[in-house]
Amino acid sequence: MRQFTAYTPTKIILGADAHRNVGAQVLEYGRKVLLVYGGQSLKSNGTYQDIVDSLEQSNLSFVELGGVQPNPKLSLVYQGIQLCRKEKIDFILAAGGGSVIDTAKAIAAGVCYEGDVWDFFVEGKAPKKMLPVGVILTIPAAGSEAGCASVITKEDTKEKRTLVNELAFPKFAILNPSLCFTLPKKQIAAGGTDIFAHVMERYFEPVGGNEFSDRLCEATMITVLELLPRVMNNPRDYDAWANLMWAGSIAHNGILGAGRQEDWASHNIEHELSAEYDIAHGAGLAIIIPAWMRYVYKKHPERFLQFAERVFGTKTSENTYLNSEAYKEEIIQTTIDGLEEFFRSLGQATRLSEAGIDDSRFDIMAKRATQKGSLGSFMKLETEDVLNIYRMAL
Amino acid sequence: MRQFTAYTPTKIILGADAHRNVGAQVLEYGRKVLLVYGGQSLKSNGTYQDIVDSLEQSNLSFVELGGVQPNPKLSLVYQGIQLCRKEKIDFILAAGGGSVIDTAKAIAAGVCYEGDVWDFFVEGKAPKKMLPVGVILTIPAAGSEAGCASVITKEDTKEKRTLVNELAFPKFAILNPSLCFTLPKKQIAAGGTDIFAHVMERYFEPVGGNEFSDRLCEATMITVLELLPRVMNNPRDYDAWANLMWAGSIAHNGILGAGRQEDWASHNIEHELSAEYDIAHGAGLAIIIPAWMRYVYKKHPERFLQFAERVFGTKTSENTYLNSEAYKEEIIQTTIDGLEEFFRSLGQATRLSEAGIDDSRFDIMAKRATQKGSLGSFMKLETEDVLNIYRMAL
Known part of the structure; x- marks a missing residue:
């Protein structure tokens, strides 16, 4: 820590x-x-x-x-x-x-x-x-x-x-x-995605030794995954909204990052997107996060396995061929696919092309995102890496 | 909420x-x-x-x-x-x-x-x-x-x-x-028990609809259950201590109780014990908590089943005869026994008699604990209930 x-x-x-x-x-x-x-x-x-x-x-x-x-x-x-x-x-x-x-x-x-x-x-x-x-x-x-x-x-x-x-x-x-009862569904989805992102940017970190805040982050991500569909289905569910609002404040008031080396690459990569195309920040994150995950997971696959087990409930440790690298890879890919599917189930685009964005501005966005230096800590991303992530998100 | x-x-x-x-x-x-x-x-x-x-x-x-x-x-x-x-x-x-x-x-x-x-x-x-x-x-x-x-x-x-x-x-x-590296083991155990108690007094509440803080409470209790043995075994484990210290502050700064109807009966019942016998607060809680749990769980068994599943990892939902009342009862009893065993594994007495306390002052302590009215919210406890809990803890 x-x-x-x-x-x-x-x-x-x-x-x-x-x-x-x-x-x-x-x-x-x-x-x-x-x-x-x-x-x-x-x-x-x-x-x-x-x-x-x-x-x-x-x-x-x-x-x-x-x-x-x-x-x-x-x-x-x-x-x-x-x-x-x-x-x-x-x-x-x-x-x-x-x-x-x-x-x-x-x-x-x-x-x-x-x-x-x-x-x-x-x-x-x-x-x-x-x-x-x-x-x-x-x-x-x-x-x-x-x-x-x-x-x-x-x-x-x-x-x-x-x-x-x-x-x-x-x-x-x-x-x-x-x-919140009268919010448009598009805004609900983008807002919930943003909350999830605030936790995930802190959760995927390279230092380790943060058992307590790992658990707090997982608690918050599970809450978003469980309650966001509830308010999408029933916009007048007071308790679900109350929990989501409280989770949204805790997600980004700093305590979930205490002791951790936070990442924030996805946020920075998305910021260029919404500055360039004026799409909602959360909507942009639903596209960028899965691409970022697919690009970086090999750096610290154990973090993604923990995410799979504790947040998505994948029973990694019970499987007899856990130690096979191919199986770990499969679990991680399935989990990232599952997260993308979750964002999609909220009615969101999870690919740039679906949002009407082509590759014509990738170069300039990647350069601007890294103009002050590399991004992230889970994996340090240079201009070329950011460009690759935009391409993966296409 | x-x-x-x-x-x-x-x-x-x-x-x-x-x-x-x-x-x-x-x-x-x-x-x-x-x-x-x-x-x-x-x-x-x-x-x-x-x-x-x-x-x-x-x-x-x-x-x-x-x-x-x-x-x-x-x-x-x-x-x-x-x-x-x-x-x-x-x-x-x-x-x-x-x-x-x-x-x-x-x-x-x-x-x-x-x-x-x-x-x-x-x-x-x-x-x-x-x-x-x-x-x-x-x-x-x-x-x-x-x-x-x-x-x-x-x-x-x-x-x-x-x-x-x-x-x-x-x-x-x-x-x-x-x-914390040089703390006596007895103090470490009592301190960790106190942290656990601060969460559990908030967790076991009758209102419900607190999905997010349920998860936060569970995250904190799991942290104590996992890391307390680590510092008992290796008192120079910096990261384990760092996580425990941080958990100890979050456990009792109020946020884990937000939206909940907190209980605090165990604390009040223990306070009389340590005022009367001058035993450490945490040491007293290791005795009172299991007795309190055994006395009150029938009021809201579903809370104890959730505790069993999420904090103790008991796979309640996979069992085919989950709907049997006898099986639920068995899970709850086993979980409370497990918690008592955890306190005991830290070198603590979990019965009053083991701590050299007899029943001679039960009456006066029970009266003093309830002099301002009944205790708790998970189950409202009158003087007679408190007396029964002291007896169960003997």
């Missing part, structure tokens, strides 16, 4: 009516709120009005910034920063999923900084101060509600980059499972 | 040399430190000197309060409060296990309160302010390093009572697995 610091200060509040009391939470930190959200669904399902009512009950004033898109854009962050300065905002409330939350975090960092907020995403500079951010989560997916990262895309250069800083942990995250 | 608030703000720092930089951590919160610890082992193994060196390097002054005993006493808490006031202490550093940490927390609450600190333990009063507390953990057991509870015993009345308050979360907890 590697040395680690685990810090998860975000207060998680889960409950059927939890968001109706958001004003009381905000009051601990600010008086003038910027409410950040995405599209019309927040208004049409009544959540917007619930939030406004609660803010008003707590005598909080607010201005709003709607229109956040998937793969959130830097231009809207700049707009938010200007708005905060003009209106003397002291708290940012994000009501939505990862894109909304990441936009809120980027604005929170930019408001307190004289330079260009993009410095934090590409220059390695660290914010010294940020406005406090709170979250009302409307879809379990990105895990941004309990994490300290923000992923933003610069439109003109199509760069998708990440800020990671302890100041970016939201003060609180309100999880109301009922808010 | 029930609604919940999960809040785990303690920063966990795990590493081989982590405690040598404690001064830098303390500096974020205070300038004048009370160093609380137990006996001579802290000095004889060099840890005391490492701490002093680090505090001095950070130009922090300190006074010390040694001599904390297992089942920590209120009288020492009073002594610590007086010392803090006299020396104008602004930070309390606990170096030890649960007793030391709980003493530090109680002092931290008492210093900022004009009345008797015992009010917080028996009167239901909540502290409004506490001094900041930091921890250097020397044994994985109580989980107090990452939790917001303090358990203190009032000597004259033999009452063992608990304070629970968000202010009692330590600011940081430093976990250095190497500090």
Whole structure:
């Protein structure tokens, strides 16, 4: 096990009516709120009005910034920063999923900084101060509600980059499972795939000696595999949503990676895809993960055998010819096929060609993905490796 | 799943040399430190000197309060409060296990309160302010390093009572697995039993619908069952200790109970035992848990079957006569016997009589355990039930 610091200060509040009391939470930190959200669904399902009512009950004033898109854009962050300065905002409330939350975090960092907020995403500079951010989560997916990262895309250069800083942990995250009842199936599938990916990027690591977090990762992956089909089949299954929301927060608040050498190659490879083609991050992961697995598994096949046994329930150890390399290979291939089939069963494309993407931009995406150096730790990936993974995903 | 608030703000720092930089951590919160610890082992193994060196390097002054005993006493808490006031202490550093940490927390609450600190333990009063507390953990057991509870015993009345308050979360907890290499086996066994108990008190709950935290609890119990024998056999197994320390913190920082109706009857029944006989808390739990299980399992046998299958690896679902009640009964009995045997394999007594305790105080202990009302939620236990459990444990 590697040395680690685990810090998860975000207060998680889960409950059927939890968001109706958001004003009381905000009051601990600010008086003038910027409410950040995405599209019309927040208004049409009544959540917007619930939030406004609660803010008003707590005598909080607010201005709003709607229109956040998937793969959130830097231009809207700049707009938010200007708005905060003009209106003397002291708290940012994000009501939505990862894109909304990441936009809120980027604005929170930019408001307190004289330079260009993009410095934090590409220059390695660290914010010294940020406005406090709170979250009302409307879809379990990105895990941004309990994490300290923000992923933003610069439109003109199509760069998708990440800020990671302890100041970016939201003060609180309100999880109301009922808010998920009306989500489109496509978003549910992509969100669940993203949660799975956050665990798997930590799970497949080369160090070993992490028996406890192995088990925690496996527990979280099994939960996604079991409960995601449940909410796909019955979108009003409160308990299934509650478990998925909680799993989504734990999956990406850092504790599942404590002591591990995390990988994150699949995420980086996917980021280029969604920056280039603007497909949803989770949808891109459903395509990239199986290809990444097929490309790297030979580096540490024992990790994949453990995954097969504990997550997919394959009884590897009972088979008499376990020690045959061919049999191990078969188990691993079958398991990766099984995961691809799981993603497909959620209605997702698992090949680039199925998503209407050809090989014309592979070169440029592979170069951009590796412009800061090789990717991953389970297997170090150079530009050529990333290119091969795109090709395998075709 | 029930609604919940999960809040785990303690920063966990795990590493081989982590405690040598404690001064830098303390500096974020205070300038004048009370160093609380137990006996001579802290000095004889060099840890005391490492701490002093680090505090001095950070130009922090300190006074010390040694001599904390297992089942920590209120009288020492009073002594610590007086010392803090006299020396104008602004930070309390606990170096030890649960007793030391709980003493530090109680002092931290008492210093900022004009009345008797015992009010917080028996009167239901909540502290409004506490001094900041930091921890250097020397044994994985109580989980107090990452939790917001303090358990203190009032000597004259033999009452063992608990304070629970968000202010009692330590600011940081430093976990250095190497500090565990020289622990006596008896303490290792009792500590591991306590960790197991913290999970099991959350796991056996009547509500259901907690698929995710079921899995997290199971992951943590399996970790204890697998790694505790490893450190018993090889006390210098760094990775095993690292995993156990991390499991010990997660076991009791609250997240494993999120959404669940926790039980805590075994803890309360044991508390009377260790208040009356001054045996170690974990040693008492090794006796009480199997008796509690045998007394309550019929209330929700399906929970015990899941425990048998997922934690003990009993293949309940493959057996053709699973639906036979007698067979289910047999699986459950065998599993409880197996857990008792596990505790015994660590060198622990699993019956009161083996620990030299007879039935002469059962009545008074059962009455005291239930003086505020019934115990538990898996099965509600009245005075007579507690008495029966003591009898079963004889």
